[in-house]
Every structure is written in structure tokens, then in C-alpha cells.
Amino acid sequence: MKEFIDPNKVPKRKLYTGDYIPAIGMGTFGSDRYTAEQVAAAVAGAIEVGYRLFDCAAIYGNEEQIGQVFQNAFDKGIAKREEMFITTKVWNNMHGKGDVLLSCAKSLRDLRLDYVDLFFVHWPFRNYHAPGCSGDSRNPDSKPFSPDEYIETWRQCERLVEMGLTRFIGMSNMTIPKLEAVLPHCRIKPAAIEMELHPTFQQEELFNYCLERDILPIGYCPIGSPARPERDRTPEDIADLEVPEIVEIAKAHNVHPAIICLKWAVQRGQVPIPFSVREEQYVSNLKCTTEDPLTDEEMTIIKGLEKNNRLIKGQVFLWEGAKGWEDLWDLDGTITSMR
Secondary structure (H helix, E strand, O other): OOOOOOHHHOOEEEOOOOOEEEOOOEEOOOOOOOOHHHHHHHHHHHHHHOOOEEEOOHHHOOHHHHHHHHHHHHHOOOOOHHHOEEEEEEOHHHOOOOHHHHHHHHHHHHHOOOOEEEEEEOOOOOOOOOOOOOOOOOOOOOOOOOHHHHHHHHHHHHHHHHOOOEEEEEEEOOOHHHHHHHHHHOOOOOOEEEEEOEOOEOOHHHHHHHHHOOOEEEEEOOOOOOOOOHHHOOOOOOOHHHOHHHHHHHHHHOOOHHHHHHHHHHHHOOEEOOOOOOHHHHHHHHHHHHOOOOOHHHHHHHHOOOOOOOOOOOHHHOOOOOOOHHHHHOOOOOOOOOO
16 A cells, blocks of 8 residues: 655745646656656556655657556546646757647647646757767757757747647747846746756756746756666766765664755745656655754755756767857856847
């Protein structure tokens, strides 16, 4: 018998419309280590134990299998559609006119849904790379961020809202310079922005920028992504789960260090989306948000662990002439404005 965590006891976050989203969800990116069937089985188990937020994406290659799980859960009355908050994303090769609608339509068909709750622009580039390619792979057609191209894609996302195919739209992997370039031109503003967030990479400036504009930060890699693909690893990376302060706080609470990362994330105000195929892990990930909160002192200690430790660098999206992955993240602060 699976343990059940009442979804009503899981904290909620308010979107700018007044609607609510669970304060923790399950990610579904596992294609580098797990089959689509294994990911879908984890989603099925997660629904049964009380998860109601699932973060999907076309590029993960498992939406069809996850859709069967959703349909089964609705048919059996395990969960109602209106209780769920389901997201998906348009991949880089489907930006622009027409293709965004096609991407959304395929995701809806695969997920067996009439609408998604939140539709993201997965990366702010049209720079395509083949799934599973090596970290030094480069597409000769890749180009720097273009505000004009991005807004063309965003207009199509706004159409999805108007057509009732998604309730909200969001951005992902953005920077403040990119947001400054495009937000003034959005007819419908993003409800959320997905970004890498964990104790050694807190992105405080971007995090606060979003909160000040009533945009919800959703944090991927919330425990430092110890199982991330090899192409995303570099020698200088820091493992959050091995940081001494995290380990000490975990001992004080008698839990795994991953649980401390998730408690911190939820109490800070972001929505973490951890993924695990192991039932005991995804149960404890959800349950930890309902009990034994971190103290103010512990929150302060973790705030001091910022190490600018970006783990997902995105180097496969680099263009000819780029100096390094830092160029993807505008570390010089410059963006060409719209025409």
C-alpha cells in the first residue's frame, strides 16, 4: 500500500492571476538514464501518492507514455484533471509561426489532454541539437539570442492561451538582459520562469527580478542534479549534496541532504521539480514539504552557500564565434534590442 500525502496539505504558490500551483512537483526529464516507460511508471506512482504538478516537455521523448498514465489516473478516479497542473514545452526546432501550434497540438495528443496548464518556451534560442549529442557538438546554423525571433515565438504562445490550449505561458532558461529585451513586448506576461536553482546556485538577482514582477520561479536541478548527463559536467562543478553545511542540517533533521535542498527551495518561494523513479524518494520529496520545516537560522546558513555553481551550461547551443557557454547567459550583460 503506497503512502498517500493529501495534496491539500502540500503548500501552494499563487500565480499573478490569483490561481494556485503546488509548491513542489515532479520533473520528467530522465531520458539519459531511464526509458520512457520507467519515467511514466514513476509518474503513475507519484499521482497515487499525491503529486499534482508534473513538468513535461516534448524533447524528453516520453509524453506519449505519460499521457497513458494521465488517462488511466483520470479514468480510475485517482485524480481529477482540474486537480492537476501539467506543463509542457516547445523545443528549439519548433519556434516561430505555425510550428509552436504544431508542437502544442502534438504534446496535447501525446499527453491525452484538451489543454495544458502551462506552456513554456524551453530555451530562448532556435539552436537545435540532436537528443543525446555530445557536449562539444555544435550546429553550424546556431545563432545568438534574437529578441525579434523570441517575440515571434511568444506571439504564437499567446495564441495558444487565446485558443484555450493552455491556461498560462512561461519562459525558461532566461536572463535579466533577455527579459528586459522581451517583457515590454509581451501582450500576455509569463506566469512562471523555469531556471536552475539549488543551494550553490541561487540566482538571487534573477529570482528577485521575477518575484518583483509577480512571475513565479520554478526551479530545476533542485538538489544539484547528481545524475545529470555527462555532457553537462565540468571539473569545477560543486555537488550540493556533499556541501558540509547541507550535510550537517540533514543530520539535525535525520533526513537525506536532498530533502534539505527541497525544504529550502519550497520555503524560499520557488517551486522545485525533482525527479526520481524510486518510490521512497519521490514520496519523501513530497512529504518533506508538509512537515518539520527548516529554522530561520538554517535558511540563513543555506543562503550563504551561493557559489555561482551553474551546472546546466547549455554549451551545445553555442554559435560560431561564441567565446564559451558564458555567452549563452549574457554574463557581459549586453543584448541587441528589438528592431
